[in-house]
Amino acid sequence: MIKGLLRTVAIFVPVFLVATFVTFALRALSGLTPAHLQLGESATPEMVAAIEHEWGLDRPFLVQYLDWFGELLKGDLGVSWFNGADIATLLLQGAIVSLSVAGLALVIGVVFGFGFGVLAAVRRTTWVDRAITGFMTFISVMPSFVVGIALVVVFAVSLGWFPSAGYVPAERGTGVWLAHLVLPAIALSFDTVSDVARQLRAGLVAAYRENYVTGAVVRGIGPRRIFFRHVLRNGMGPALVVLGMKFPNLLGGAVVTESIFGMPGFGQFAADSAQRGDVPAVQGVLVVSVVLVVVFNLLVNVILVRVAPASARGV
Amino acid sequence: MRRTKLAAFFIALTTLSGCAGGAAGSAEETPTLRWAVTLPAHWDPVVSGSGAQFRILSLAYASLTEINEKGEAVPSLAESWDYNDKGDQITFHLRKGLKFSDGEPVNAEAIKSYLERAKTQKDSALFGDLTSIETVTAKDLDVVVDLTQTDYQIPLLLGERVAQIPSPKAAADPAALDKNPVGAGPFVVTENVPGSHVYLKKNPDYWDAANIKIEKVELLSAPDTATIVSGVQTGVYDLAGLAPNQVKAAEAAKLDVVVQPGYNAANLSINVNKKPFDNPKVVDAIRYATNRQEFVDKVSFGIATPTDQPFPDTYLAYDSGSANRWPYDVAKAKALIAEAGYQPGDIKVDLVIPNQQTAAEIIQSQLAAIGITVNIKVDPNWATPFFAKDLALSIYGTTGRESPVQTLTAHFGPNGPLNLSTPYEPEGFEAAVKVARETPLDSADYQKNLQAATRAGLESRALVFTYSLPNLFVKSTRVSDFAPIPGQLHWAGLTVAP
Numbered sequence: 001m002i003k004g005l006l007r008t009v010a011i012f013v014p015v016f017l018v019a020t021f022v023t024f025a026l027r028a029l030s031g032l033t034p035a036h037l038q039l040g041e042s043a044t045p046e047m048v049a050a051i052e053h054e055w056g057l058d059r060p061f062l063v064q065y066l067d068w069f070g071e072l073l074k075g076d077l078g079v080s081w082f083n084g085a086d087i088a089t090l091l092l093q094g095a096i097v098s099l100s101v102a103g104l105a106l107v108i109g110v111v112f113g114f115g116f117g118v119l120a121a122v123r124r125t126t127w128v129d130r131a132i133t134g135f136m137t138f139i140s141v142m143p144s145f146v147v148g149i150a151l152v153v154v155f156a157v158s159l160g161w162f163p164s165a166g167y168v169p170a171e172r173g174t175g176v177w178l179a180h181l182v183l184p185a186i187a188l189s190f191d192t193v194s195d196v197a198r199q200l201r202a203g204l205v206a207a208y209r210e211n212y213v214t215g216a217v218v219r220g221i222g223p224r225r226i227f228f229r230h231v232l233r234n235g236m237g238p239a240l241v242v243l244g245m246k247f248p249n250l251l252g253g254a255v256v257t258e259s260i261f262g263m264p265g266f267g268q269f270a271a272d273s274a275q276r277g278d279v280p281a282v283q284g285v286l287v288v289s290v291v292l293v294v295v296f297n298l299l300v301n302v303i304l305v306r307v308a309p310a311s312a313r314g315v
Numbered sequence: 316m317r318r319t320k321l322a323a324f325f326i327a328l329t330t331l332s333g334c335a336g337g338a339a340g341s342a343e344e345t346p347t348l349r350w351a352v353t354l355p356a357h358w359d360p361v362v363s364g365s366g367a368q369f370r371i372l373s374l375a376y377a378s379l380t381e382i383n384e385k386g387e388a389v390p391s392l393a394e395s396w397d398y399n400d401k402g403d404q405i406t407f408h409l410r411k412g413l414k415f416s417d418g419e420p421v422n423a424e425a426i427k428s429y430l431e432r433a434k435t436q437k438d439s440a441l442f443g444d445l446t447s448i449e450t451v452t453a454k455d456l457d458v459v460v461d462l463t464q465t466d467y468q469i470p471l472l473l474g475e476r477v478a479q480i481p482s483p484k485a486a487a488d489p490a491a492l493d494k495n496p497v498g499a500g501p502f503v504v505t506e507n508v509p510g511s512h513v514y515l516k517k518n519p520d521y522w523d524a525a526n527i528k529i530e531k532v533e534l535l536s537a538p539d540t541a542t543i544v545s546g547v548q549t550g551v552y553d554l555a556g557l558a559p560n561q562v563k564a565a566e567a568a569k570l571d572v573v574v575q576p577g578y579n580a581a582n583l584s585i586n587v588n589k590k591p592f593d594n595p596k597v598v599d600a601i602r603y604a605t606n607r608q609e610f611v612d613k614v615s616f617g618i619a620t621p622t623d624q625p626f627p628d629t630y631l632a633y634d635s636g637s638a639n640r641w642p643y644d645v646a647k648a649k650a651l652i653a654e655a656g657y658q659p660g661d662i663k664v665d666l667v668i669p670n671q672q673t674a675a676e677i678i679q680s681q682l683a684a685i686g687i688t689v690n691i692k693v694d695p696n697w698a699t700p701f702f703a704k705d706l707a708l709s710i711y712g713t714t715g716r717e718s719p720v721q722t723l724t725a726h727f728g729p730n731g732p733l734n735l736s737t738p739y740e741p742e743g744f745e746a747a748v749k750v751a752r753e754t755p756l757d758s759a760d761y762q763k764n765l766q767a768a769t770r771a772g773l774e775s776r777a778l779v780f781t782y783s784l785p786n787l788f789v790k791s792t793r794v795s796d797f798a799p800i801p802g803q804l805h806w807a808g809l810t811v812a813p
Contacts (some may be wrong), residue, residue, distance in 0.1 A: 036698035037356070039364070039440055040734035043702040043732075049438060083356035084493055085509040092512060145541075152545050164549040165538045167511075262351065262538025262546060272510070275670075277695050 578715020
């Protein structure tokens with residue numbers, strides 16, 4: 001366990017250094033400056049130089065990078081070129097929105113992915129299995145923005161069940177908060193549902209074919225116990241790993257979903273910042289993304305070791 | 316076990332949807348306007364500058380003057396103004412007893428400190444607009460502005476766009492003001508979360524507070540253009556900007572599409588200091604090769620109007636005598652290219668733009684028809700070479716100015732930010748602009764002199780204007796009609812039904 005943690009940290013540090021260094025280098029290469037975000041039509045070359053000096057962009061590249069990295073270690077991500085706001089604060093606000101949506105999407109993904117996967121595996125080769133597999137293939141190819149718009153048309157505009165856009169913080173009532181999350185979370189979850197279901201079905205079907213399952217059947221153990229003790233524990237590994245890899249996808253997919261649903265989240269912030277050329281904000285997004293992805297993978301590893309101890313041995 | 320959990324989840328979902336429906340349909344207690352916008356990055360008018368954000372900032376700030384439906388300057392913070400005989404000094408008389416939302420008095424000193432800050436602050440986006448102003452003297456409620464030249468455009472110039480006045484006490488810390496406005500406008504910000512939302516409530520101390528019928532305004536970060544209409548339709552928003560391709564959807568949803576007049580005009584910017592555009596025949600060929608109707612049809616879905624001048628044809632400075640001077644004529648354009656000594660395919664130029672635009676592709680195909688090869692280059696850092704006048708060919712769109720003279724000098728003047736060919740200036744333009752500037756706004760000759768200045772400016776080979784798109788909004792029918800004031804949104808009299 002501790003060894004695993006150390007190994008993760010050992011991988012994390014160089015990845016992080018390289019990733020941040022490359023983004024920094026990209027800024028230097030792109031020549032983007034905050035000047036035009038501020039000056040608009042008044043941007044004379046002298047004014048541009050003055051603004052760049054103010055932001056310290058005329059200093060050597062390495063000095064800027066080390067300076068930024070030092071501040072980062074203190075938890076300070078600097079201020080946005082676009083509106084001068086503190087990036088750490090903006091990211092935190094955005095992350096709350098995104099984690100709400102991605103979290104709910106993950107819950108939906110796990111519940112329905114596991115539900116459909118198990119159902120298909122238990123009823124393997126029957127029409128139920130075929131129907132589920134077909135449906136999963138169908139929803140896996142639906143882009144989340146198409147699903148999002150369709151959901152808005154049906155459940156917000158026609159039926160009026162859910163609000164079509166916006167985000168309400170949980171402080172204003174859990175019901176309203178959840179209601180605003182449901183449609184974007186469903187739109188975002190399709191991919192997870194289908195991938196988890198398909199991986200789980202494949203894993204479980206393979207496990208059912210194993211000798212120890214046959215042995216258990218021969219020994220007269222009930223199907224329920226066989227399923228939970230032998231098949232599920234050994235067959236769910238791939239599905240869990242897929243789930244672990246889905247999390248960054250959920251955050252990435254949130255760019256589109258948040259834009260469709262007008263939610264001021266992490267993805268929307270990342271996309272807007274990138275389009276505006278707000279380099280410090282993009283760097284902040286990168287830092288937080290790397291941290292989130294690593295933490296989530298760690299979490300999945302821990303769960304995996306718990307349910308299937310064999311995975312810890314790397315078998 | 317799993318089955319019961321699933322069932323519980325479904326039940327939770329259904330109850331949720333029930334209460335959400337209730338929330339969306341509940342009656343509004345206080346009249347609230349929910350406006351989906353791109354939230355302004357800057358709340359300091361000096362930094363925010365001359366883009367279109369001043370429409371949003373006008374919620375929090377009152378300006379020195381405003382514009383009426385005819386585009387004339389009318390009182391706002393300034394009750395009246397008068398010029399000296401020579402026209403090089405103007406005195407604004409402020410309303411009595413007004414105060415900013417932090418309690419500071421609205422007086423001449425506040426206007427003076429604002430104008431001086433706009434002229435000198437390091438990151439000011441307005442200093443270029445204020446070159447006519449020499450000194451400002453404050454005398455209690457009288458602001459005396461001494462000008463560097465006779466200029467009757469000042470009441471138009473110092474309107475919503477350029478003179479939204481913040482409290483001088485708050486402006487002492489421009490960085491703080493930039494994040495949180497303190498003005499004397501119709502509304503006061505109560506909550507501001509950058510990138511997410513801004514809430515405002517009515518300001519009882521606003522000079523025209525009696526006519527402000529809305530109690531609260533919520534600015535919400537706008538969703539993708541594809542879901543704006545459904546957002547207004549379901550009552551999440553009351554008002555939002557509208558992309559031309561969404562107009563049909565908004566009309567189909569029985570929402571109000573507001574076509575607010577503006578001064579907007581899109582152009583093809585040419586640098587006559589660079590080859591091959593240093594040859595006037597090549598520029599003339601481009602003028603003849605431009606089919607404006609194609610821009611109208613493909614960029615604006617038929618909503619814009621073609622224009623060959625830096626404003627729409629309904630505007631008082633539009634010179635109908637210059638209309639269609641270079642009619643669409645491919646044969647003539649090809650002949651001119653040949654006369655200039657080029658074979659088809661000889662000319663290859665880069666069209667540098669900040670982001671992917673349909674207009675760029677239209678230009679590419681229209682110039683290809685006369686044998687000019689255009690390479691579209693998307694450069695996110697476009698602004699640096701554009702404003703440093705380093706590009707040969709680019710496109711730009713202006714939101715216009717309340718002062719027509721300012722619009723003209725910005726495009727055709729030797730220092731004009733929108734003149735890609737600076738210091739090039741068409742012959743006779745300077746003199747014509749001087750005449751227009753020196754003509755009082757109520758003079759019978761005003762329009763004639765303005766149009767003469769436009770005509771002189773259009774001699775410029777640096778700009779080919781293409782189309783003018785009005786400002787489009789979609790609003791719910793609960794919101795009353797906007798006054799058709801060019802370029803601005805006014806809040807007086809606007810109501811939101813419960």
